[in-house]
Structures are given as C-alpha cells and as structure tokens.
Amino acid sequence: MYPISKKISIGKKALLEKDIFTNDEISPSAIVNFICGDCNHQNTVEIIPYQSGYPIIQMYHNDQVLSKNELLKNGLATETSTGMQHFGEITVNNLPTLYFGTACSTCHSKYIGVFSYGEKQPGLTILNISGIWKYQELK
C-alpha cells in the first residue's frame, strides 16, 4: 500500500471477492482479494485496522488527486449523512474513510482502493470497501 499524491484518472473497477467484513473477520486484519482486469491475476491486500490506508480527505483537499465530484461520480465514496459530518464530507457507509494505492503483482497495473472502518453500532464493527479501481496518473 502506498499514498497517491499526483492527479489521477479512474478506470475500470476490479472484481472483489468480498467487500464487507465484520467483527472477527477484521481481527487482526481483513484479507481482500481482487482480480486484475488487465491480466486476471488474483491479488491480495491486507487491511490492518488503524494502520492501513490514508485519510480520503488527502485526495480531495485542493483537488490534489481527485476532486470530490470525481470521487462521488465514480462511486468511490458518497456524501456523508447529516449528523455524521465529523467523519468527513464524503465517506463510505458514514464511517471514517481511507484509501490506498496498490499495484497488480503480475502486470503492475495501478489500483486505488477505498474503505471505511469503524463501529457502526455497539458490538458491530464494519470494514466496508467501496471498491478497487484501476487508475492512471495524469501527466
């Protein structure tokens, strides 16, 4: 996993084996499998709560990587419900939202993943991945 700092364009969404993980499935980490759309290789990403990922605001602040509109339009995140705005203006499932960059281990195509993590209600901790998309850096 790595942070993204340059402007990018979003491409096709990769096939995810599973996008919602709860309680025990996240302890000590969630293992996320996705299929590279270019070479069909199955890649694995390990998401460790409170360690993995970078705050999504770092992407849309000053439109540095993607604008808020681009994030919404491509379905990476949605507008946060009133009353949950302390988690940010745009989130996944109204929980603290993070992103990461990763590359296919076989063909090195670049991917961006977006997920949220937190306690949805007492006793229910959810890790929700909105998706993993191919991306390209803009020149």
Ligand SMILES: [Zn+2]
């Ligand atoms: Zn690939």
